[in-house]
Amino acid sequence: MNKESATLKRSLKLWQIVLMGIGYMTPMVVFDTFGIASETTGGHVPTAYILALIAMLLTAESYRKMIQIFPNAGSAYTYTQRTINRHIGFLVGWCALMDYLFLPMVNALIFEIYLSAFFPNIPAWIWVVVFVAFITLLNLRSVDFTANSNTFLVFFQVAIVVLFIAEACKALLNGAGTGKIISLQPFLSEGMDPSLLISGATLLCFSYLGFDAVAMLSEETEHPKRTIPRAMFLTALIGGILFIVASYFIQSVFPSAADFHDPEASSPEIAMMIGGTIFQTIFLAGGIAGTLSSGMSSHASVSRLLYAMGRDNLLPKKFFGYIHPKFRTPSFNVILVGVISLTAMFFNLATATSFINFGALIAFTFVNLSVISYYVFQKRMHKTVKGFFNYILMPSIGAVVIGLLWFNLEKNSLILGLCWAAAGFLYLIYITKGFKVNPMTVDFTQNEEVKTF
Known part of the structure; x- marks a missing residue:
């Protein structure tokens, strides 16, 4: 296959997609965030995880409806430009880049923190280089190779969670915490404050970031209209169950945030005390x-x-729309993301993390709005009771829930996000010559087959 005809390879199966999503979410994050979540919820972290899971499943349902119509790479960017407005779609994709570009940097920084603690005499920047080089090389290979490598890492994390649960049961039987393996106390207690649960759910929603990322793999998936929606639902559900079960046992052993010396760094304390x-x-x-x-x-x-934005000619197509003829991966983009990730050497964790939330919330918001725009205003499928429920009520509830997250977004995330969005808007003015030219090469006039749900 020559470089002119190279395309993404449809080879991923359901279980590979689900594990990629769970890997993105990181099962071990439940231990890292538990201390501050316990403090926020007044000792009811599992309940907050349940509320957060409900919020994510509502948005996952909106993703499902859009993937059935547009089974392409690009996710929220593609849905918005095809259902609402091309220019708004670009800005959604631009903002989503914050989430996706900065998460590899955040992981590089966390890797650096872990390894620097064990090897303090080695310059910290070396660990960033090692991490980025390793991840970049894996992603340059076929998407199957990447997915299979990720599978081992996910199962290893799950094994540690299971080992923790076994140790927690032993501690509970010996009288630690609640002293009971089965107890309602981590979920409900007398005088529980619902407002604290909502605050905790807002905090923990960001643990679920990643269930949506599997939509980016639509063009590398067998039967994407069927597989990707299932994968998104299963990713959120399985990840949620892992978080809920693990947090239940942590909360049972450590009923109060006062049990930790430093709630913001609870993971090592949990491990040491267990x-x-x-x-x-x-x-x-x-x-x-x-x-x-x-x-x-x-x-x-x-x-x-x-790649999706490059193929649509919103970014230089020769570079961003390139697919490697042998590996069938967007190799130039993979290398570019690696180079950008190296800038983690010049960021701290708080700054890098603050970029992520804004982009994710933009994507979630516009996926819900895309459902309403497409099915209600374009296809007029809302006039029955079923249509009203599916295409107005459900996405509206999803949008309202995401609105609560917007309300609780930290100031730095909002300021940095708006600055990034402004830069994207200026770039959009440039490539459209003041909105007079349409640089996009995708045909948006084709009629898509619409299914009812």
Whole structure:
């Protein structure tokens, strides 16, 4: 296959897609965020995870409806430009780049923190280079190779969660925490404040980021209209179950945030108090596996988003729309993301993390709005009771839930996000010559087959 005819290869199966999404979400993150979540919820983290899961499943349902119509790489960017407005679609994709571009950087920084703690005499920047080089090389290979490598890392993390649960059960039987393996206390208690649960759910929603990223792999998936919606639902559901079960046992052993010296760094304390130094080392290995799996999946996703925007001629097509003829991957984009990730050497974790949330919320918001725009205003499929429920009520509830997250978005994320969006708007003015020229090469006038749900 020559470079002119090279396309993305449809080879991924359902289980590979699900594990890529779970790898993006990082199962071990439940331990890292538990302390601050317990403090926020007043000791009811599992309930907050349940509320967050409901919010994500509502948005996953909107993704499902859009993927059935547009089974292409690009996710929220593609849906918005095809249902609402081309220019708004570009800006949604531009903002989503924040989420996807900065997550590999965040993982590189976390990897650096882990390894620097063990090897303090080695310059920290070396660990960033090692991480980025490894992830980039894996993503340059075929998408199957990337998915299979990610599978091992996800199962390793799940194994550590299972090991923790076993150790937690032993501690509970010995009288630690609630002293009961089965108890409602982590979920409900007298005098529980619902507002704290909502705040906790807002915080923990960001643990679910990644279930949406699998939509970027639509053009590399067998039967995408059927497989990708299932994969998104299963990714959110399985990830949610992992978070809920793990947080239940952590909360049972540590009923209050006061049990931690530093709630913002709860993972090492949990490991030490449950199983000592050896278990803490195992937790460290799991944390490293988590950064690798999340870094691998996020790197793959952002390179596909850049490919979609390049193919549409919104970014220089010869570079961003290129597919390697042998590996069938957007290799130039993969390398570019690797180069950008190296700038993690000049960021701190707080700054890099603050970029992520804005882009994710933009994507979630416009996916819900795209459902309403397409099915209601374009296809007029809302006039029955079923249509009203599917195409107005459900996406509206999803949008309202995401609105609550917007309301709780930290100030730095909002400021940095708006600056990034402004830069994208200026670039859009440039490539459209003041909105007088349409640079896009995709035909939006084709009639898509619409299914009812």
